[in-house]
Amino acid sequence: MHIKKSLILLLSSYSCFLFAQEKTIDTVYIFDNQMNKVKLFHKITTLSPADIQKNSANLSDVLRFQTAVYIKENGRGAVSSPSFRGTSSQQTAFVWNGININSNFLGQGDINNIPLFGYDQMEVKSGGGSVVYGSGAIGGSIHLNNELAFNKGFDASVYSEVSSFATYNNFAKASFSNDKFSVKVSGNYFISQNDYEVEEKQYINRNGRYYNTTFNVGASYKIAPYQTISWQNQIYDASQHYPIFVENGNKTKYNSQTLRSLLAWDINKNNLSNSLKAAYTEDNFQYFGDVNQPKSSGAEGKNYIFKNDFNYFISPKFNINAIGEFQVNKGEGYASGIGNISRNVGSLAGLIRYFATKDLRFEAGIKKDFVENITSPLLYSFSGKWNALNWYHVNLSVSRNFRFPSFNDLYWQPGGNPDLKSETSTNFDMDHELSFGDFKITLSPYYMDIKNYINWLPTPYGYWAPFNTYQVKSYGLESQITFHKEFGEHAFTLNAGYNFAKSINQETKKQMTYVPLHKAFGNIDYRYDFLKVFVQGLFNGLTYTTTDEKRADAIEPYFVLNTGISATVLKKYTLGFRVNNVTDQVYETVSYYPMPKRNYSVFATINF
Numbered sequence: 001m002h003i004k005k006s007l008i009l010l011l012s013s014y015s016c017f018l019f020a021q022e023k024t025i026d027t028v029y030i031f032d033n034q035m036n037k038v039k040l041f042h043k044i045t046t047l048s049p050a051d052i053q054k055n056s057a058n059l060s061d062v063l064r065f066q067t068a069v070y071i072k073e074n075g076r077g078a079v080s081s082p083s084f085r086g087t088s089s090q091q092t093a094f095v096w097n098g099i100n101i102n103s104n105f106l107g108q109g110d111i112n113n114i115p116l117f118g119y120d121q122m123e124v125k126s127g128g129g130s131v132v133y134g135s136g137a138i139g140g141s142i143h144l145n146n147e148l149a150f151n152k153g154f155d156a157s158v159y160s161e162v163s164s165f166a167t168y169n170n171f172a173k174a175s176f177s178n179d180k181f182s183v184k185v186s187g188n189y190f191i192s193q194n195d196y197e198v199e200e201k202q203y204i205n206r207n208g209r210y211y212n213t214t215f216n217v218g219a220s221y222k223i224a225p226y227q228t229i230s231w232q233n234q235i236y237d238a239s240q241h242y243p244i245f246v247e248n249g250n251k252t253k254y255n256s257q258t259l260r261s262l263l264a265w266d267i268n269k270n271n272l273s274n275s276l277k278a279a280y281t282e283d284n285f286q287y288f289g290d291v292n293q294p295k296s297s298g299a300e301g302k303n304y305i306f307k308n309d310f311n312y313f314i315s316p317k318f319n320i321n322a323i324g325e326f327q328v329n330k331g332e333g334y335a336s337g338i339g340n341i342s343r344n345v346g347s348l349a350g351l352i353r354y355f356a357t358k359d360l361r362f363e364a365g366i367k368k369d370f371v372e373n374i375t376s377p378l379l380y381s382f383s384g385k386w387n388a389l390n391w392y393h394v395n396l397s398v399s400r401n402f403r404f405p406s407f408n409d410l411y412w413q414p415g416g417n418p419d420l421k422s423e424t425s426t427n428f429d430m431d432h433e434l435s436f437g438d439f440k441i442t443l444s445p446y447y448m449d450i451k452n453y454i455n456w457l458p459t460p461y462g463y464w465a466p467f468n469t470y471q472v473k474s475y476g477l478e479s480q481i482t483f484h485k486e487f488g489e490h491a492f493t494l495n496a497g498y499n500f501a502k503s504i505n506q507e508t509k510k511q512m513t514y515v516p517l518h519k520a521f522g523n524i525d526y527r528y529d530f531l532k533v534f535v536q537g538l539f540n541g542l543t544y545t546t547t548d549e550k551r552a553d554a555i556e557p558y559f560v561l562n563t564g565i566s567a568t569v570l571k572k573y574t575l576g577f578r579v580n581n582v583t584d585q586v587y588e589t590v591s592y593y594p595m596p597k598r599n600y601s602v603f604a605t606i607n608f
Contacts, residue, residue: 029148029182029220029230031097031264033275033309034132035123037321037353041363041383041395043431043442045480047122054523054534054564054578056161056169056601057192059111064589065521065536065562067124068478068499069140071111072514075243075593077194077210079254080111084126085446086474086503086515087139090403090454091423093129095143097232097262099279100134104301104329105338107136107406113256113285115236117171117188118216120147126478127446128427130401131349131365131381132323138401138425138450146232148182148220149175156608163601166193174608180222188214198594200586205243205596207251207291212238226269234260241291243593251292256285271313279305286334297335301407304328321351323367329407337413346370351381359387371404377424393433401425405466409454415465423468425450438485444478472512474503489529496522508547514590516543518557532576535563545591558587566603574605 030036038044045067055061060080064071069092073080081089094101094109102109122144129137156174163169173186194208213236220230236258244251259282267274281303289296307325314320327345331338349367356362363383369376379402385395405420428447433440452468459465476499483494498520503512511517518541526533543555561583566576577600584598 027150029150029228029266030145031147031218031230031232031262032095032143032145033266033273034098034323035143035145037363038125038129038132040353040361041385042125042127042397042429043395043433043444043480045124047124049117049120051523052116052119052122053159053603054536054562056116056603057163057167057580059114059116062116062122063111063124063142065538065560066495066523067521068126068480068497068519069124069142070499070501070514070516070519070540072589073112073593073595074590075205075208076196076596077112077192077208078240078242078593081108082111082142083515084139085448085476085478085499086472086501086512087448087450090406091136091138091425091450093133093135093137093141095133095141096234096260097144097146098277099260099262099281099305099307100136101260101281102136103283103406104303104331105283105299105333105407107403107409109142110256112210112240113212113236113238113258114144115188115212115214115216115234115258116190118146118173118186118214118234119144121145126444127397127429128381128399128401128425128448131351131367131379131399134325134347135369135422136403138403138423138427138448146184146216146218148177148184148218148230150177150182150220150222151179152177152182154608157605159603159605161601161603163192164599165196165596167191167601169603181220183219184217186214186216188212196596196599198586198597201594203245203594206245206247206249207241207253208243209241210239212236226267228264228266228268230264230266232260232262232264234258245592250290253288253291254285255288255295256283258283273311275309277305277307277309279303279307281305295334297333299331299333299336299338299407302330304330317355319353319355321353323347323349323351331407333407333411336408337416338407338411341407341411343407344370344372349379361385369402369404371422373418374404374420374422376404376422377402391435393431393435395431395433397427397429399427399429401427403454405454409466414461414463415456415459417466420454420466421452421468423450423452423454438483440482442478442480444480446474446476446478448472448474450474469507471506472503473506474501474512476501476503491525491527493525494523496520505547510547510549511544513545513547514543516541518542530568532566532568533564535561537561540587540589553591555588555591558585559583560585560587572607574607576603576605577601578603 063069070083089108126140159171161169171188175184191211215235218232241253262279283301286295286298310322329343347369351365365381367379381399383397404422432443450472455469480497503515520539523536564578568574
């Protein structure tokens with residue numbers, strides 16, 4: 001594919017736009033075309049498929065041990081939700097290939113009902129991003145990205161893993177590409193009896209079984225030197241059995257099915273690019289109050305999405321970007337009082353980027369959402385990055401972000417509140433990046449002011465209902481240190497972080513529940529010739545679970561250590577062994593639901 005050299009320089013360390021003659025290169029089609037622009041102004045944590053496989057039990061473990069995100073999980077593999085910087089799970093946006101996939105009903109993503117395998121990269125962005133990524137991008141966003149390369153020929157691999165608690169994980173992928181066509185397919189099947197025991201808590205994870213199946217397929221075709229038609233599709237089917245506390249307790253389960261399909265037409269020519277996307281997403285779930293009886297409740301959600309992203313270079317220093325999106329959100333509940341409902345959602349956003357020099361750049365954005373029957377605020381963002389010295393870079397971002405009420409918030413019966421306002425936040429983010437040889441240190445202070453917080457509260461009528469209640473102010477520090485060194489056949493990589501989060505309910509002046517003041521994580525990788533070793537650790541500080549900061553009900557601090565080793569022979573065959581929770585730590589992320597103690601896994605990979 002032919003591409004302007006200005007676009008190549010966009011991804012370079014200088015990130016400046018300079019017009020020059022065209023150049024032919026092997027290309028990679030990236031479905032989230034905005035992410036490369038986001039990286040010019042914001043710190044992004046990127047995880048590769050190899051990183052993801054270190055914590056192969058579920059997406060919760062990946063985020064818990066390798067990112068700044070705090071995860072609360074009702075026992076391994078059960079209901080799980082994320083928290084950025086002291087915000088709620090509804091204030092986190094999940095983005096699949098550039099499309100916001102938060103549930104219409106819950107307004108969030110259940111992490112353990114989102115596929116783990118089949119992505120080419122996972123990227124985590126802290127801080128507000130509603131101008132680009134829509135409702136819910138208040139505390140941060142989690143990006144699940146696929147890409148398709150050209151001129152790479154055939155490639156395939158099979159991964160298989162056997163773990164404690166009768167856990168089996170199998171993943172296969174294959175790809176083929178030439179100069180005009182690229183296709184990639186993958187499939188994953190995961191099942192676990194999940195029947196672990198924690199003697200110290202007199203706890204057995206009864207009825208903890210879960211399984212899921214995922215199928216991904218993507219294809220891209222160059223219909224002209226500057227034009228590409230691409231398609232990405234994901235099918236997911238899963239079941240979670242919810243733990244019970246006594247042997248003869250009532251066994252329940254939750255089934256979910258997801259379909260996501262995205263068609264894109266991209267034009268990249270001279271100083272102009274345009275990406276037109278049409279997507280269909282479907283999220284269905286069923287809750288069974290008794291695993292042996294018909295479903296007790298459920299819902300079906302369907303979204304029709306059309307999005308156009310226009311990018312134009314006015315001059316070597318000015319770039320304008322216009323994004324328009326229209327959605328039809330449909331839903332129908334079962335035994336929830338939610339009837340057959342439909343909502344139209346549209347938005348218009350404009351961004352302008354100014355590259356003053358190779359070391360100084362700015363971006364300003366504005367966006368207006370049009371949500372049927374809901375008043376939405378005018379959103380804005382301003383970012384600037386300055387490479388002040390060779391070893392010191394600084395960037396500042398100010399933004400206004402929002403989350404509009406979910407279908408459950410509005411229509412659940414009894415209790416739904418059609419008069420709810422959208423949550424809004426004002427975010428201030430700053431990154432200080434310091435480089436010393438092979439070390440890189442990032443210090444990121446932040447501040448958030450969240451208003452019209454949506455809370456479900458008991459009513460005098462005996463049921464719960466959502467209301468716009470208090471204001472929350474969150475402030476703190478995210479920090480990260482990375483190091484990479486190669487010498488001969490040796491390679492050493494370090495990725496570690498520490499977070500301090502103060503998130504205060506302005507009515508009670510107390511810390512928000514399930515927001516630890518302190519979290520630290522670290523990952524060390526060492527490679528020698530055909531051998532690889534990794535060690536990862538997680539420290540979680542005292543975490544309050546009640547609104548009055550009752551110490552007796554708080555989750556105690558804990559430290560969890562994992563490690564693994566693998567060997568690759570003939571560049572095709574890999575055999576490995578992992579130990580999770582090496583020190584046999586007894587810990588919880590949600591009260592009354594202990595996580596597994598020491599457990600093991602053996603895995604093998606074959607590359608073709």
